[in-house]
Amino acid sequence: MDNQDQLHGSIVVNIFRCSNLLERIGRKLVSEAGLTSVHQWFILSALSNGDxxxxxxxxxxxxxxQNMTGMIERLKQGQYVTTYEAQGDRRVTLVSLTDKGKQALHHLDSCGIANNEASFEHIKLEELSSFNKCLKQLIENMDDK
Known part of the structure; x- marks a missing residue:
């Protein structure tokens, strides 16, 4: 195993460690907002710019x-989202945030900002920008497989 292989392995391990910490923090925040999973937060965030x-x-x-259908059903039961058929194609189901969903997302975003400030406190903006670019490329590389 050469240095590059060791570096790749170390990065993967550290991403998993970071993911575990983010999941722990996220579960606490979503619980305070009345949601049951971090994925529900992701869905509400994705809907913040429109249906x-x-x-x-x-x-x-x-x-x-399959998983998305179940998550949307649970969000509908909690009255965070609503669904409706697309006007031009009844086979397409569209999802929309409700007022309760918007309130939960606002609460999560507010709490998330405070957590992010503490997490990124000693990292320069240029480093964060470069790191974000690398993460996007890594996701793209893995999503192609």
Whole structure:
């Protein structure tokens, strides 16, 4: 195993460690907002710019259609979202935020900002920008497989 292989392995391990910490923090925040999973937060965030189809939501959040359907049903039961048929194609289901969903998202975003400030406190803006670019490329590389 050469240095590059070791570096790749170390990065993967650190991403998993970071993911575990983010999941722990996220579960606490979503619980305070009345949601049951971090993925529900992702869905509400994806809907913040407008209504999306189940297919678009799945693509944006990297969640399978089967899992997305169940998550949307639970969000509907909690009155965070509503669904309706697309006007031009009744086979397409669109999802929309309700007022309760918007309130939950506002609460999560407010709490998230405070957590993010603490998490990124000693990292320069240029480093964050470069890191974000690398993460996007990594996601794109893995999503192609």
């Amino acid at each position: 999306l189809s189940l297919k678009q939501l799945g693509k944006n959040t990297l969640v399978t259609k």
